[in-house]
Amino acid sequence: MRALLAALALVALAVVVHETAPTDQELTAPLPRTAAVGEWGEVRTFAARVEGVRLASEVTDGEWTGTTGGAWVVVDVSAETVLAPTTVGGWLLLGDERYDVSGRADAALNRGRLSPGLAERGVLLVEVPVEALRAHGDDATLRLSTDAAARRDGVLDVPLDLAGLEPEALLEITAPERTER
Amino acid sequence: MLAVVALLVVAGLVAVPLGGWDHVDRTAAGADRLAPGAEHRAEQFHTAVEGAELLPALPWSVLEPEPGNVYLVVRARLENATERTQSVPGTHLLLRGIGDVGVASRSLERDPGGDPQLQPGLPDEVLFVWEVPADAVTPGDRLEVLVVDTTRARSQVSDGDIWLHPRVGATWEVRVA
Numbered sequence: 001m002r003a004l005l006a007a008l009a010l011v012a013l014a015v016v017v018h019e020t021a022p023t024d025q026e027l028t029a030p031l032p033r034t035a036a037v038g039e040w041g042e043v044r045t046f047a048a049r050v051e052g053v054r055l056a057s058e059v060t061d062g063e064w065t066g067t068t069g070g071a072w073v074v075v076d077v078s079a080e081t082v083l084a085p086t087t088v089g090g091w092l093l094l095g096d097e098r099y100d101v102s103g104r105a106d107a108a109l110n111r112g113r114l115s116p117g118l119a120e121r122g123v124l125l126v127e128v129p130v131e132a133l134r135a136h137g138d139d140a141t142l143r144l145s146t147d148a149a150a151r152r153d154g155v156l157d158v159p160l161d162l163a164g165l166e167p168e169a170l171l172e173i174t175a176p177e178r179t180e181r
Numbered sequence: 182m183l184a185v186v187a188l189l190v191v192a193g194l195v196a197v198p199l200g201g202w203d204h205v206d207r208t209a210a211g212a213d214r215l216a217p218g219a220e221h222r223a224e225q226f227h228t229a230v231e232g233a234e235l236l237p238a239l240p241w242s243v244l245e246p247e248p249g250n251v252y253l254v255v256r257a258r259l260e261n262a263t264e265r266t267q268s269v270p271g272t273h274l275l276l277r278g279i280g281d282v283g284v285a286s287r288s289l290e291r292d293p294g295g296d297p298q299l300q301p302g303l304p305d306e307v308l309f310v311w312e313v314p315a316d317a318v319t320p321g322d323r324l325e326v327l328v329v330d331t332t333r334a335r336s337q338v339s340d341g342d343i344w345l346h347p348r349v350g351a352t353w354e355v356r357v358a
Contacts, residue, residue: 024335024337025335066292067291067292068303069303069304069305070300070302070303091265091266096264097264097265097301097302098264098265098266098301099265099266099300099301100265100266100298100300102298103295103296103298104292104295127300127303128300128303129300129301129302129303131302132301132302149341
């Protein structure tokens with residue numbers, strides 16, 4: 001009888017462990033820290049501040065013009081790395097969808113490597129459908145990261161309200177430039 | 182020996198009602214044959230092959246083909262069917278009947294030059310480019326284009342998903358311009 005009870009207890013314990021164990025996704029998820037627009041935030045590999053956000057139907061750096069079937073979310077960002085030279089990019093979360101920062105514009109901040117302690121100011125571009133902006137623009141999050149996966153690494157979440165923004169027809173962007181943190 | 186033969190027969194009989202062995206699914210035999218412009222819907226991309234043309238050079242590139250070669254450009258409309266940005270793999274479209282021409286390079290038609298990244302909900306025209314011998318295909322030829330479907334699985338070693346079990350999902354026959 002005692003052996004049976006012990007076996008049942010072990011089975012119950014196994015069920016509890018199975019049901020409460022973190023999933024692979026939870027075990028390897030990024031570690032987010034949140035910063036508001038206008039505020040510096042820092043994680044293990046970089047620090048950044050989102051200074052503003054605009055929408056555009058087209059963007060140009062003078063040589064390249066980016067068209068889209070949706071809209072460009074143009075984010076003004078200052079950033080510097082902490083440990084080593086690397087790129088700072090990320091993705092925009094709108095509802096359940098993830099839209100990666102575009103690599104199409106040479107002048108975008110994520111096209112060059114940033115150096116530790118040498119902050120630069122530039123733009124990040126994200127191409128999104130207009131319908132997604134209408135549906136979820138009031139609750140968007142820009143997740144900045146130095147890695148597309150950021151497994152168990154720090155990422156910086158910046159909540160954005162894109163709902164009230166009107167897209168500019170053509171927005172001119174410029175190459176990153178040095179700034180002070 | 183008899184036992185091995187019996188085992189193979191039994192295995193074959195079991196496999197038939199289950200759809201046969203895996204490699205059967207990877208051939209084009211059972212794939213839909215679509216007209217140019219008709220859409221094939223799959224887990225990663227919805228694809229419609231629209232046409233093909235031969236070009237002596239690519240207007241957006243300074244590179245030139247090797248002597249005796251030309252560029253074969255297949256235009257397709259693709260829509261990312263997932264909830265996150267997807268790169269278009271070079272093996273998404275294959276060609277049948279013109280020999281081994283390798284993996285296609287890809288470009289957005291409206292912004293050629295870079296690796297196309299498709300956002301969810303934003304269909305786009307994508308150009309698949311192969312460098313082929315000039316005598317392998319000529320204007321007016323009919324070209325069979327195959328789309329490769331894959332199945333989504335969660336990656337254990339990198340972020341997000343990996344796409345497994347490549348198989349031919351549909352074919353289009355287009356006239357080369």
